[in-house]
Amino acid sequence: MTPLLQVKGIEKHYGALIGCKDVSFDLYPGEVMGIVGESGSGKSTLLNCLAGHLETDAGQVIFDTRADGPVDTLQMSEPERRMLGRTDWAFVHQHARDGLRMSVSAGGNIGERLMAVGDRHYGNIRDKAVDWLGRVEIAESRVDDRPTAFSGGMQQRLQIARNLVTGPRLVFMDEPTGGLDVSVQARLLDLLRGLVREMGLSAIIVTHDLAVVRLLADRLMVMKDGHVVEAGLTDQVLDDPQHAYTQLLVSSVLQV
Amino acid sequence: MIELDNVSKSFTLHNQGSAIIPVMEGATLKVNPGECVALTGASGAGKSTLMRVIYGNYLAASGRVVVGGLDVAQAEPREILALRRETLGYVSQFLRVVPRVPTQEVVAEPLLAIGVDKAQALERATGLLERLNIRERLWTLSPTTFSGGEQQRVNIARGFAHGYPAMLLDEPTASLDATNRDTVLSLIEEAKARGTAIVGIFHDAEARERVCDREVNVSHFTPVAA
């Protein structure tokens, strides 16, 4: 089986500071990988490098494209990469307002990616928008409301719908449950798990919440000071951590 | 089906003076299809540790842990994930689920994960819940708020939803009444008849007597304090 994504030797510096260094891994279709670490550990930098939002200093991000097989996305031209970002890739931001158009209705937000890839039939676009609102558990009656009128959890679900409507194969998520109420988090996690399974999605999820990765991620990468200190099966890394930092991280979680 | 060869396990506590705690040494075990092996030994002898090593939850320090032809001690995460999906089931003592997911979906999930049609998976799930006397009006509720015994039975239903060729059972009959205990033991017997290789921890001597073919005392694998 060809990995969906092969990451090789990713390196990013901020001047003399290391953003991330020597990061390599393979991600296979249908796999969900979590990246954990404290603030400043380089996990968001890594995610943004992988998604092409930040320029990398070294390394390769090889994606198994539908048309041409494995291609290094860092060497792609900008139009190609942006096209990938609208079709096979999706990016879910921590703050929904970074990933939504706040002045456009929920339906328009979901429809944008469809229109961006050439859908020109209003009725179809609207039907798909309504269908996706349902899948993320937002009432159809809200289709013409702007996200400014939505709660935080609804905004996040809308952002997910907007991203998944074109059937991407790889989703990048930056703290998708950050800043949400615990009850809302659970609902979102459940939703994400269902979508990942139904659509056969691969996902890379950055979070500092170990409970989130335990429920969502098959595999886990632990980062500290820009380096990957430990990687493996999620429950193995959490239950039998090998590295000093991971042990500290796991033992620091408050039990309820 | 399950084969351990000279497996050892130790914990290194980096944040407590790098203390190294050896917990298992020279563990060797072979379980054939259709066979049920009970792990015995005093509390703390390492029964659960051994189960976790087989499941890949704990990383073996040395030795081979072969399940269905895959060496869990050396395998890639995705190989272990595939093994857990297809081949190796685990009924732990605790139910760990996403809050809010209805009970029947919790039970059906292992089937959905291997691509069984949703209606069929739910049918199998409700069949098991019925057998384990979980009242129908609970099926659409999340098990997170259930009593300990109910959670335990949901956990067992989930574990037996898919007919795994190999299974690990951690005290499957604990905290169950006589009727439900009997049902669980029948489930185990049916699995054995299908050819499932089982490793289990049974504090309940009668249950052990009924379903287990032999016992392995894990205290033989406990390292002698230096």
Place this chain on the structure above:
Amino acid sequence: MTEYNFAYLDEQTKRMIRRAILKGLAVPGYQVPFASREMPMPYGWGTGGVQVSAATLTPDDTFKVIDQGADDTTNAVSIRKFFENTAGVAVTEETEKATLIQTRHRIPEAELTEDQILVYQVPIPEPLRFLEPRETETRKMHSLEEYGLMHVKLYEDISQHGDIATAYAYPVMVQDRYVMDPSPIPKFDNPKLEMSAIQLFGAGREQRIYAVPPHTKVVSLDFEDFPFVASKANHPCDLCGAEDSYLDEVILDDAGNRMFVCSDTDFCRSRRAAGHVGRLGTEDAA
């Protein structure tokens, strides 16, 4: 009129603007940046159009200015006077006689010819502006032909009003490449954008010039199930009886009486001169 350089602007500035115009004609629909000058009138009064006119005028030209189709509004009169004073060119109100027409918010009803140039005053040249406020991002969207967002605007129209409610400044795709704001002309005028004359667009405050060469393909954006319709008030002109011209609604009294008249005053005048009479028109009104 020796106290002004011909057409007010100095020769270097006119050359700079002409280069921008030529580039605009070479890349139809593309917004060319130019170093917009301070003009002796406020922004919003047509400073972009005036600079394009100044760079395009020759002493032999006949100049016409319309504002919302009318030759006699303050804005039109001021600009016409401005070039009468600074360029000494002939001026006219008759569309057929003009070689250069500066316009705000309309395309004349009479079909223009390849001997004519139409200069538009543009307030906001960027059609994507209201949905994407970042200029860096809109430029990238143009360069990469990422125009999904333009349809989001039309989608919003339909979802809120049941139909594409955008009635003016209706976005168009020029020669299958650039999405362009045709300036705030009514969408009734959009089909006329495919014409024989040269069309130049000047935005003074935003410092952009763009152009549509003669016979260029200009398509109004729409959805398959909500096709573009060039709509107008469903009336004939009350003065000249024209059925096919764009109309202004005029309130006549407090009793709610109103009339519809051609917004193109020259068109209406010439029809009445030819003997056409509308509901409220009289033979001698012209």
